[in-house]
Amino acid sequence: MAGKAAVRKKAPATKKRGRLSPRREKRGLDAADIALGLDGADVAPLVAEVRAAGGAALGAYREPLSGRALLLAALPVDAVEPTPFQRDLSPTHTKRLAAKIEEAGSFLDPLIVVRGEDGKLWTPNGRHRLAAAKVLGLKQVTALVSPDEDLAFRILALNTEKAHNLKDRSLEVIRMARSLAKRRPGSKEAEFTAEFEAPELLTLGIVYERNGRFAGGAYSPFLKKVDRFSDRTLAVSLRSREAYAARLEGIDAQVKRIIEGLQSRGFKSPYLRAYVVARINPVRFHKLKKGETKPPMPIGEALTRMAAGAKKFNLDSVRTADLALVAAVAGGEE
Incomplete structure (x- = not known):
């Protein structure tokens, strides 16, 4: 415009995406505190349960956030059951999962296992992996065995296996x-x-x-x-x-x-x-x-x-x- 300086409009500021900010104060256990032996008092009852079910204790450690003892074990497929209140099994998803495991040649993800009612071993988050293991004819599955029985009721929020x-x-x-x-x-x-x-x-x-x-x-x-x-x-x-x-x-x-x-x-x-x-x-x-x-x-x-x-x-x-x-x-x- 004549006699006037041209005024340029500022471009609208672009909204920055929210970023994940790591916590400044570190929490949890150090590496030396996480390692556990199989003969420790915290895991001895779990080791006994696993052996009674026909499985084998492979190792033990403290979960790095809470410090609770966990046992890594091999368990017979037939010794583990899904929690009775878990979602219904999807045959389609099970077959697809079994095919992918066969294709990869590895059963990598351990089941979470806790003590259920009447001394049973329950998995609150691995129903489809357990079923896939049966489809594949596996004898044993790997599992993280926790003494925290209430975990069976808190696992829903952590379950990302199938939306x-x-x-x-x-x-x-x-x-x-x-x-x-x-x-x-x-x-x-x-x-x-x-x-x-x-x-x-x-x-x-x-x-x-x-x-x-x-x-x-x-x-x-x-x-x-x-x-x-x-x-x-x-x-x-x-x-x-x-x-x-x-x-x-x-x-x-x-x-x-x-x-x-x-x-x-x-x-x-x-x-x-x-x-x-x-x-x-x-x-x-x-x-x-x-x-x-x-x-x-x-x-x-x-x-x-x-x-x-x-x-x-x-x-x-x-x-x-x-x-x-x-x-x-x-x-x-x-």
Whole structure:
């Protein structure tokens, strides 16, 4: 511009990616403290158990973070069982894993093994590797044997062997809860927040137990806002969750009826369920704030309102443009 110095706009600053910052203060054990002999008092009971199961103790060490003793052992394949509350076995994944192990010519990853009920040896994170070993006809598998029996209930957060989908996680969590309710009858549900990860997984797990084809993903956003861990004992809380799950199944039956009605009117979108559930969700406009713990309404009240919304759902109110918006949002989330 004449008579004026040209003003250049500054380019917007690019946002730097978050970087992993190593902890300044080092923690854990030194190398000399990690090494253990097989005759040490900390591992002697584990060595005896391994030998009684027909296996062999290979070495021992202290886990570098907590200092707990661990035993590296060879165990007969038939002496190890998956924890009873673990996700269901995937035959497809097992066959693929067995083929890859055969292709590599090595079974490299030891199973984590702990003492289970009735003196059994449980693996809380190696169900597919154990099954793959059986497919391959292996006699023995290597294992890290831990004296910490409660590790069986904390391993879910560390399990990266095969990504858990919502159904897998929910079923594993509810099975874990039922097992803990028997082992620790006086324990409260809220004591196991780390083990269970999220309260809605307990409720969804009960529904998945009854109906493996349940579309839990459609109801998960709703439950995240209203479902919370209980301060009651696990046994009492599970009874309440059984009732919540039954009501959720009743709502889903109504949702299926609505979907059939919409389909009969020519709506064929794959997002029909997501759209209908969003429409009857009584807390759909509530945005969870960071650190928020109190639900916008109790889960019982929310289920009542949701059921009422399903019963009075007006098919005539649905527009093609509404479904297009749901599809766009879903596509963005994916």
